[in-house]
Amino acid sequence: MPLARILLTRIGYGILLLLAVLVLNFTLISIAPGDIADSIAGDMGGADASVIAEIRARYGLDQPFLVQLWRYMAGVFRFDLGYSYFFETPVTALVLERLPATLLLVVSAQVLAIGLGVLLGVMAARNPNGALNTLVTFLSLFGFAAPVFWTGILLIIAFVSIFPIFPVGGMRDVTVEGGWLAQALDIAHHLFLPMITLASIYIALYSRLARAAMQEVLGADYVRTARAKGVPERTVLYKHALRNALGPVVTVAGLQFASVISGAVVVEAVFSWPGLGTLALQSILARDTPTIMGILFFSSLVVIVFNILTDIVLRMVDPRIKGG
Amino acid sequence: MSAPLLDIDGIVVDFSTRAGDARVLDHVSLDVAEGEILGIVGESGCGKSMTALSIMGLVPQPPGRLTSGSIRLAGRELVGLPESELCDIRGKEIGMIFQEPMSSLNPVLTVGEQIAESVRLHEGASPRAAMARAVEMLRAVEIPEADLRAKAYPHQLSGGMRQRVMIAIALACRPRVLIADEPTTALDATVQAQIFDLLQDLQRDMGTAIVLITHDMGAVAELADRVAVMYAGRVVEKGAVGTVLSDPRHPYTRGLIACVPHLEPDPPAVRAPLLEIPGVVPALTDLGRGCAFAPRCGSRIARCDAEKPPLEAMDGGHLTACWVARA
Ligand SMILES: Nc1ncnc2c1ncn2[C@@H]1O[C@H](COP(=O)(O)OP(=O)(O)OP(=O)(O)O)[C@@H](O)[C@H]1O
Numbered sequence: 102m103p104l105a106r107i108l109l110t111r112i113g114y115g116i117l118l119l120l121a122v123l124v125l126n127f128t129l130i131s132i133a134p135g136d137i138a139d140s141i142a143g144d145m146g147g148a149d150a151s152v153i154a155e156i157r158a159r160y161g162l163d164q165p166f167l168v169q170l171w172r173y174m175a176g177v178f179r180f181d182l183g184y185s186y187f188f189e190t191p192v193t194a195l196v197l198e199r200l201p202a203t204l205l206l207v208v209s210a211q212v213l214a215i216g217l218g219v220l221l222g223v224m225a226a227r228n229p230n231g232a233l234n235t236l237v238t239f240l241s242l243f244g245f246a247a248p249v250f251w252t253g254i255l256l257i258i259a260f261v262s263i264f265p266i267f268p269v270g271g272m273r274d275v276t277v278e279g280g281w282l283a284q285a286l287d288i289a290h291h292l293f294l295p296m297i298t299l300a301s302i303y304i305a306l307y308s309r310l311a312r313a314a315m316q317e318v319l320g321a322d323y324v325r326t327a328r329a330k331g332v333p334e335r336t337v338l339y340k341h342a343l344r345n346a347l348g349p350v351v352t353v354a355g356l357q358f359a360s361v362i363s364g365a366v367v368v369e370a371v372f373s374w375p376g377l378g379t380l381a382l383q384s385i386l387a388r389d390t391p392t393i394m395g396i397l398f399f400s401s402l403v404v405i406v407f408n409i410l411t412d413i414v415l416r417m418v419d420p421r422i423k424g425g
Numbered sequence: 426m427s428a429p430l431l432d433i434d435g436i437v438v439d440f441s442t443r444a445g446d447a448r449v450l451d452h453v454s455l456d457v458a459e460g461e462i463l464g465i466v467g468e469s470g471c472g473k474s475m476t477a478l479s480i481m482g483l484v485p486q487p488p489g490r491l492t493s494g495s496i497r498l499a500g501r502e503l504v505g506l507p508e509s510e511l512c513d514i515r516g517k518e519i520g521m522i523f524q525e526p527m528s529s530l531n532p533v534l535t536v537g538e539q540i541a542e543s544v545r546l547h548e549g550a551s552p553r554a555a556m557a558r559a560v561e562m563l564r565a566v567e568i569p570e571a572d573l574r575a576k577a578y579p580h581q582l583s584g585g586m587r588q589r590v591m592i593a594i595a596l597a598c599r600p601r602v603l604i605a606d607e608p609t610t611a612l613d614a615t616v617q618a619q620i621f622d623l624l625q626d627l628q629r630d631m632g633t634a635i636v637l638i639t640h641d642m643g644a645v646a647e648l649a650d651r652v653a654v655m656y657a658g659r660v661v662e663k664g665a666v667g668t669v670l671s672d673p674r675h676p677y678t679r680g681l682i683a684c685v686p687h688l689e690p691d692p693p694a695v696r697a698p699l700l701e702i703p704g705v706v707p708a709l710t711d712l713g714r715g716c717a718f719a720p721r722c723g724s725r726i727a728r729c730d731a732e733k734p735p736l737e738a739m740d741g742g743h744l745t746a747c748w749v750a751r752a
């Protein structure tokens with residue numbers, strides 16, 4: 102099957118999946134007790150039943166479930182995810198404004214984790230008795246055992262309080278002036294600690310995976326063939342062996358995207374990173390249902406898009422993968 | 426005979442295993458002249474592949490170690506050469522074909538690239554020139570539609586085709602020596618014959634010396650000029666194919682030949698009922714003091730258990746390591 106057709110099938114499945122996610126989210130949230138009317142009434146310090154009913158009517162909450170669902174889905178097709186009562190902005194605009202910060206955090210952490218993890222794994226596999234191998238084992242124990250928020254707080258204590266070289270939180274410093282380069286450097290400066298924190302778990306995961314895959318591949322007959330051709334060891338490692346070992350790492354990295362995004366929620370909270378995670382926290386506390394749903398929708402979209410990208414990368418790495 | 430092109434002299438390879446140290450190669454000496462085909466035969470585990478890997482400097486280390494001996498290619502000592510110089514010899518001076526065509530090609534690289542890589546490395550050829558050579562090599566190993574096949578991945582080719590590609594890789598830089606380690610074991614009979622024919626043709630065209638490792642006594646009889654028989658890490662008999670096969674002196678060689686009915690030297694009437702050699706190859710970790718074959722040998726004498734027989738010239742014109750044959 103040609104790549105274009107496989108991609109189209111994948112995208113088709115992705116859209117179906119997204120719709121299913123929407124229906125499920127909507128249902129779950131309607132089942133959950135309490136809604137925005139309760140929340141507004143609570144803020145007003147209590148209100149009588151008629152006021153609450155009026156609020157419900159205004160937001161269409163008095164309609165039957167299926168009507169509400171239908172209205173919501175119809176809106177989604179127009180890219181209208183509803184209106185946030187709490188932020189008093191359309192949800193789509195609200196989420197799109199926060200999405201880039203989260204994407205920046207998630208993608209940079211994944212790239213760092215995959216890059217560093219694979220590098221560590223390769224070097225550890227090459228020398229099973231070396232210090233690097235011990236480091237990988239240690240890192241993976243640490244990475245799996247340490248909760249993200251704890252790593253984050255530890256890094257803040259170390260590099261903000263004791264050695265103040267990084268800002269405590271946020272994404273940019275309003276006092277920084279200058280062109281895009283100065284701005285980009287400022288963002289990178291703010292990004293560093295949250296990125297390391299989020300990447301730490303995954304560096305552990307990917308380095309172990311890469312080490313195991315490399316150890317297996319290095320014993321393969323085709324690696325011996327490459328050596329018998331006189332290929333220098335470095336090329337044997339990075340051209341002949343690594344491309345074969347990358348499959349499991351890429352597959353797992355693709356599957357991990359959902360978990361990286363949920364990890365980002367915690368990291369954003371620790372570093373007050375202005376992304377979807379902090380938005381999610383605020384809207385959950387405010388029972389701002391449309392915003393919560395909007396965030397869920399966009400996170401599902403991101404996960405699905407990255408899964409399709411993973412699939413493409415896998416196909417580029419391994420020509421044996423066929424079909425959809 | 427001129428000075429040998431490849432001269433292996435008394436190499437010893439030890440492996441450290443859980444059961445103790447195993448002497449996988451015990452003073453193996455072989456030599457190959459220019460343009461000659463040397464057959465190496467012996468049962469599974471007798472050290473044929475390890476001999477080949479030692480020549481390539483590819484003994485897995487650890488656990489293996491080449492502890493003594495010398496390997497000279499056209500007078501140049503290979504043992505102890507730094508890795509970078511060995512890389513220049515592998516693929517350029519000595520090519521090697523492996524036993525498993527199914528797994529010996531890299532699944533994520535096109536076969537053209539796998540041939541061209543070697544040409545780029547050793548001859549500094551441009552990518553285009555190297556790919557052109559790859560296509561030329563695919564044609565030389567008689568793969569139809571070579572220019573299309575160069576873009577194929579190994580999984581798109583049959584076992585016989587893949588072994589042809591392996592041969593093309595090994596010969597791409599026109600090495601002086603080709604080591605073929607059981608090049609046909611994994612292939613079916615008709616393909617086996619084709620591969621042997623191909624090797625013979627290429628050998629005639631290029632004048633490459635071949636070390637042909639095989640279980641197939643028939644192929645040795647047909648292709649090789651000289652033959653070495655190995656048992657438990659030692660060469661037990663070697664000499665010209667004609668004399669070794671028609672007048673085998675070592676009981677093990679006789680057993681091997683008897684396993685292949687049409688090669689048996691004696692007339693059928695007196696053929697021994699033996700169609701396989703009883704017993705198994707001993708563990709290399711406890712070989713004892715005597716001849717390693719003694720426990721399985723029908724003609725053993727007291728001396729066989731006490732002392733290892735040295736490899737010595739017989740009156741038949743070839744070398745044998747056997748106390749009985751000497752007596
Ligand atoms: N990594 C290793 N560790 C320990 N022993 C090994 C190792 N590799 C090979 N050997 C031993 O070396 C001996 C020779 O192996 P080799 O592969 O050379 O046999 P072979 O004659 O090529 O057999 P076959 O016909 O099966 O290919 C065997 O007895 C094997 O057990």
Ligand SMILES: [Mg+2]
Pocket residue numbers: 473474475524606607
């Ligand atoms: Mg072998």
